[in-house]
Amino acid sequence: MSRQTIEEYLETIKTLEEMEGSPVRTSSLARVLTVSPASVSEMLQRLSEKGMVRYTPYSGVSLTEKGLQQVLKLTRRHRLWEVFLNRHLGIGWEEVYDEACNLEHNTSGMVAEKLANYLGNPAVCPHGSPIPDENLRLPEKSGTPIANLETGKKAKITRITNEINSELLHYLTGLGIVPGAEIEVIEKASFDGTITIKAGESIKAVSAEVASFIEVEPAN
Amino acid sequence: MSRQTIEEYLETIKTLEEMEGSPVRTSSLARVLTVSPASVSEMLQRLSEKGMVRYTPYSGVSLTEKGLQQVLKLTRRHRLWEVFLNRHLGIGWEEVYDEACNLEHNTSGMVAEKLANYLGNPAVCPHGSPIPDENLRLPEKSGTPIANLETGKKAKITRITNEINSELLHYLTGLGIVPGAEIEVIEKASFDGTITIKAGESIKAVSAEVASFIEVEPAN
DNA sequence: AAAAATAATAAGGAAAACCTAACAATATAA
């Protein structure tokens, strides 16, 4: 198994653990990686032999500590590059994900740490996601999905949890829903979860699905 | 043939064309790439089918215009990253080559041009080698090997043409022989080509082989 | 021109990363 392939599998497992819970099903991985379930089964056995994952046939797969450390290392590099691309090269936060994906797998530890230092050891990426520190530790989770915010409450957007879908991010940018923006929940439709949000002077509604990607911290 | 493999072959062919002349022999490529001559033959046929090289069996291989453009594109990305790593991250000019190799293959055109702009469109890398411009054009060659410099003449070091050998570069740094340094040739031994150089206050001798990597521009 | 050195090719193989089809296990619904 090539390093690239290993890294792709591990990162996808981590993402799915967060999205759908652990353990992750073979079929989910097959869907996301667009390969056959049979291929996934095969790969998971090999990753298991390498001690990167815990794999129980017919049940699912989860990262071991070793696998998790590997993913955190990549996440750190990925998000550091995102900060650089956005802040210094002026590439939009909607676009930096893909570019950072290309760079993260080819960054040495030395370059990663010098880069972190150059950037002033940022705590979050342009989407508001936390950057693991030098020891790969993450802070306690602080934000909450916007659906949890009471109507009429003001809050600050801290994070958009879907970094991959650049169309979504462009759409949110158009609505003024970007990390750091001050917003207020005007209305939450109980029927379908649509949420009406005031951002700046404009008032816009977003679907429950889109809202699920928006994390906020209530203003005090 | 994977993109990575193609790029490695093309870059090696270019380097060997400069070092040993064109066309490049199969055996030279096999030696540098540490693969069998049989594999090289096989690969050269495929590169030839793709129109990247001109390959004449038993004679050798040279880059086509298409192959050359490809190499220049990579060279541009490579040297831009070297400038960034050296100037902004503080990685020594002796070390930047390897790191830039990793990054160059995973850099999009967009990132390359934004990076160039960020760096102020530098003309040369930390070793003094020219960076192809946005249209992949290179300036006329201006420097000359130090062996061509007359004894007693002052000159400025413009380039070290061996960027790969970091031990050599560390050695030269210790002697004060770095791009930009003002030097003077004290003596050229006619027997073995050893050259005695004054750099700053110190006077040191270098072998003909090491000297062959040092390019200068005479002071006016 | 023959011998020696070098280069190219052919034959065969290994490993990675997929696949399909058949079978097995588990979950769900009647």
Added chain:
DNA sequence: TTATATTGTTAGGTTTTCCTTATTATTTTT
């Protein structure tokens, strides 16, 4: 609780891209 549907695994095969070894062709040297 049995039948049905869903999901997962195994077995065996394919493709790609490299490899080595042995053989054949060409060039160079004597």
